[in-house]
Amino acid sequence: MKNKEVITSFIIILFLGFIFAQSYAIFGDSSYRTDNFANCLQDSTTIDAKINYTENEIITVLRTLNKMYQEKVIDESSIAPLVNKLNRSITLLNKAKREVFEGNVTNANLYVCLALNLTQETNQEAVLLYQSSMQNALRQKIIIWGMAPIASFITTLLAVGGYKWYIGHERRKILKTIISRKRGEE
Amino acid sequence: MIMFRNKNEKKQFITIFVMSLIFYSTIAYILTTPRPTEQFFQLYVLGSNRNFANYYPNNTNIIPLNTTVNWFIGVTNYMGSAQFVCIKIKLGNSTTSPPNTTSVTPSNLPEISNFCSILPNNATWEFPFSWKIIKIDKNIDSLYLTLSINGEKPVKITEVSAKRGTSFRIIIELWTLDLDSGKFIFGWKTYDKKEAAWTQLWFNVTETSIVSS
Numbered sequence: 001m002k003n004k005e006v007i008t009s010f011i012i013i014l015f016l017g018f019i020f021a022q023s024y025a026i027f028g029d030s031s032y033r034t035d036n037f038a039n040c041l042q043d044s045t046t047i048d049a050k051i052n053y054t055e056n057e058i059i060t061v062l063r064t065l066n067k068m069y070q071e072k073v074i075d076e077s078s079i080a081p082l083v084n085k086l087n088r089s090i091t092l093l094n095k096a097k098r099e100v101f102e103g104n105v106t107n108a109n110l111y112v113c114l115a116l117n118l119t120q121e122t123n124q125e126a127v128l129l130y131q132s133s134m135q136n137a138l139r140q141k142i143i144i145w146g147m148a149p150i151a152s153f154i155t156t157l158l159a160v161g162g163y164k165w166y167i168g169h170e171r172r173k174i175l176k177t178i179i180s181r182k183r184g185e186e
Numbered sequence: 187m188i189m190f191r192n193k194n195e196k197k198q199f200i201t202i203f204v205m206s207l208i209f210y211s212t213i214a215y216i217l218t219t220p221r222p223t224e225q226f227f228q229l230y231v232l233g234s235n236r237n238f239a240n241y242y243p244n245n246t247n248i249i250p251l252n253t254t255v256n257w258f259i260g261v262t263n264y265m266g267s268a269q270f271v272c273i274k275i276k277l278g279n280s281t282t283s284p285p286n287t288t289s290v291t292p293s294n295l296p297e298i299s300n301f302c303s304i305l306p307n308n309a310t311w312e313f314p315f316s317w318k319i320i321k322i323d324k325n326i327d328s329l330y331l332t333l334s335i336n337g338e339k340p341v342k343i344t345e346v347s348a349k350r351g352t353s354f355r356i357i358i359e360l361w362t363l364d365l366d367s368g369k370f371i372f373g374w375k376t377y378d379k380k381e382a383a384w385t386q387l388w389f390n391v392t393e394t395s396i397v398s399s
């Protein structure tokens with residue numbers, strides 16, 4: 001009876017763990033901005049401020065990507081397009097800086113807004129990738145940790161059952177020998 | 187429902203279960219815990235044929251005026267994470283102090299160009315680095331250079347000169363973005379340590395180059 005209770009509590013704990021993991025993956029980190037290109041172009045903020053803001057956005061994306069590396073949930077093939085986009089943003093930012101240096105404010109504004117738009121798009125994709133990767137990783141972790149008691153239980157059953165069978169088999173062998181000896185004596 | 191014939195059998199069952207639970211939990215821990223790996227970068231410079239040769243035109247390190255020198259600079263990221271990398275190009279001579287890898291300090295020479303990119307883990311970024319001497323200015327017996335890099339606007343370097351044009355060096359430094367401070371640092375942070383990578387290539391300029399200009 002007690003064993004039944006232990007097994008039931010195990011299943012409940014596993015189930016609760018799974019629910020917690022799912023809810024964390026869904027509500028964990030979902031804050032990202034959705035500024036758009038047109039707004040950026042009309043925005044009266046200085047070019048330098050826009051460049052700084054874009055650089056910070058690039059750092060934010062990089063942090064999100066590195067969170068995936070830290071958690072070992074990274075999928076190298078899915079990260080490559082995001083890195084390519086970030087590198088395109090960096091190229092655009094460099095162009096914007098050059099235009100600022102040469103005094104072409106309109107061109108600089110265009111380049112910085114393109115860079116910002118691309119970075120924000122990448123940021124959104126990175127957050128989504130992070131969420132789905134975390135969800136998959138947590139599922140995997142739960143499965144691996146959940147398998148430990150199940151595998152232990154199966155191993156125990158096999159070990160105890162196997163031992164019982166072996167003892168029984170040895171006993172039967174000894175009995176057979178004794179019986180055949182007795183018959184021989186008769 | 188598990189049936190036990192006696193107390194001994196029950197004890198046996200629990201012991202085996204606990205032992206195998208420890209064993210499988212260890213396996214689960216090993217599988218799910220990220221292991222620390224060695225973190226480093228690889229920085230290299232290749233010659234015009236993308237190999238470790240032919241660094242200078244005509245196989246001599248005396249660079250004539252308006253002659254393009256083609257190199258390839260490469261960086262490989264083994265940091266276990268994506269890295270924002272910047273390669274800073276500086277011009278020095280035999281007396282200027284180079285970067286110091288022990289104290290992890292960059293050289294205080296003027297930066298003539300820089301190249302930045304984001305690199306995923308285990309990725310290599312190789313880019314062409316072509317430069318030529320556009321102009322040589324002479325002051326007593328010191329020569330000053332004006333360089334053009336990758337066809338961009340020429341950069342006049344007034345801070346560094348070389349006596350009779352001997353022993354100029356191009357210093358290539360690796361900088362990375364420190365995500366904690368949001369600033370670029372020379373080298374990189376690995377756990378609590380700081381490391382650095384840099385390389386240099388020497389070249390000479392002769393006064394005959396000025397004549398030819």
